Amino acid sequence: MFxxxxxxxxxxxxxxxxxxxxxxxxxxxxxxxxRQIRQSAFAKLQRDLAEIGRTAESEQAALEAAADAYARIVAGWDSSTIASADQVPLEFSRQALTDLLDIPHAGAGILVAYGEAIAPGGREERRRGN
Structure with a gap:
């Protein structure tokens, strides 16, 4: 049932x-x-992320704004699959999300995965180039 x-x-x-x-x-x-959000909310999220780099007053402000945006779709993670630099499981928190987003290409990876998840066929369609 849908x-x-x-x-x-x-x-x-x-x-x-x-x-x-x-x-x-x-x-x-x-x-x-x-969090699966409505398409209109996801479109706004994408617009907001594109705008952050142009309007933020500092790198830290941009990072905080990006974390606010990603928090609309990221509700958490399985801490057994992610660890801190000292190999301790990393519990999800707003600060942990902000720290993750400061790693090159992490935000892009999150958006790609979210897009795969909500697309018909998900990851299999992506592998076929669709």
Missing amino acids: IVAAEREFFWPVDFWQVGQDGQKVKSTVKFRF
Whole structure:
């Protein structure tokens, strides 16, 4: 049954790429808890993210504004799939989300995964180039 709801939550994997100490790219997958928001709200989120870089007074202000925007769709994550630099599981918090977004391409990874999750066919359609 298709359920019409303004918002609901679901888990979906987000892939992040980092460069290891040996210079090789390493993929890590974090299980995110997303909020599925209405299409109009997602379009506004995308517009807001595009505008942040142009209007923020400082890098820190831009980062805080981005965290506010991403918090509209990110409700949490499975802390067994993400850790701090000292290998301690990283509990979800607003500050932890802000810190994550300060890592290059992390925000893009979150948006790509969210888009895959809500698209018909999800990740399989993306793999086929659709």
